[in-house]
Amino acid sequence: MGLFKEISCAHCGNKAGMLSRLKLKDGNYLCWDCQKIIPDSIRDSWAALNGAENYQGLLDYKKKSDSEYKPQFNGTFSYGEIEIDENHGLFRIEYDDTLIYSFANVVDFDFGFVAETVKEGIFKDKVKGKSIGYIVLSNPFASYSGTIKNREKTKGNLNFLKTKVVYDHPDGLLAFEEKFIVLYCMFNRTDNSFSSQYAGGQQRTELDKALSLFMVDDITELTIEKLNNIRRRLMKSFHPDNGPGEIDEKYAKKINQAYDLLFEAL
Numbered sequence: 001m002g003l004f005k006e007i008s009c010a011h012c013g014n015k016a017g018m019l020s021r022l023k024l025k026d027g028n029y030l031c032w033d034c035q036k037i038i039p040d041s042i043r044d045s046w047a048a049l050n051g052a053e054n055y056q057g058l059l060d061y062k063k064k065s066d067s068e069y070k071p072q073f074n075g076t077f078s079y080g081e082i083e084i085d086e087n088h089g090l091f092r093i094e095y096d097d098t099l100i101y102s103f104a105n106v107v108d109f110d111f112g113f114v115a116e117t118v119k120e121g122i123f124k125d126k127v128k129g130k131s132i133g134y135i136v137l138s139n140p141f142a143s144y145s146g147t148i149k150n151r152e153k154t155k156g157n158l159n160f161l162k163t164k165v166v167y168d169h170p171d172g173l174l175a176f177e178e179k180f181i182v183l184y185c186m187f188n189r190t191d192n193s194f195s196s197q198y199a200g201g202q203q204r205t206e207l208d209k210a211l212s213l214f215m216v217d218d219i220t221e222l223t224i225e226k227l228n229n230i231r232r233r234l235m236k237s238f239h240p241d242n243g244p245g246e247i248d249e250k251y252a253k254k255i256n257q258a259y260d261l262l263f264e265a266l
């Protein structure tokens with residue numbers, strides 16, 4: 001009594017214990033039972049972006065994820081913690097996550113490589129590190145940032161001043177990034193009111209999407225040779241060893257459409 005005021009859950013009204021409650025953006029709290037539907041991977045960001053009034057929306061999303069996404073989810077590619085279902089445009093961040101996400105709700109993302117150890121080699125240095133990722137979702141309104149895969153390896157070179165090792169993304173991360181970008185371009189809806197709000201009212205044009213599919217920031221960075229090289233690499237990354245399937249044709253079409261658009265814009 002006195003020192004500690006009892007706090008109740010803004011959703012169910014039960015006591016929200018000090019060690020287990022989750023503080024939301026509006027200062028309200030959720031008890032452990034109410035917050036446990038939020039996966040660890042997005043819990044803190046969800047709480048930082050949402051108030052108690054948004055909890056019902058999260059419950060609705062969970063319902064959609066359970067009834068619609070989960071039954072059809074059939075992972076076709078995984079990289080570290082992230083598993084992707086290319087046929088349905090879905091992914092999950094961790095295998096035990098209670099929610100499955102749709103590429104239609106991805107607003108922004110970025111992937112990178114953090115080098116942790118560099119071993120000198122005769123010709124090239126060996127670089128070990130981890131692949132990290134950042135994904136912003138409009139529904140549920142939350143973001144993920146964390147290590148997708150630990151212990152990745154790539155090769156490094158000294159830069160021309162011989163002061164710093166420069167390195168490419170590891171092959172595994174490159175393949176993952178390419179798939180993620182194509183799926184984002186295939187399934188992301190431009191009519192998503194949140195994403196246009198998020199982008200400061202700007203709708204992404206087809207050219208913007210083509211640029212992000214080809215992983216360039218600006219059309220002036222492209223040459224016809226570079227365009228052809230990127231297309232070849234993208235096509236390769238969507239050609240599994242078991243031969244071309246229906247999904248590969250869909251990818252190929254998307255890649256070729258973007259190619260034509262960029263070719264004309266050059």
Ligand SMILES: [Zn+2]
Binds near residue numbers: 009010014030032035
């Ligand atoms: Zn509660």
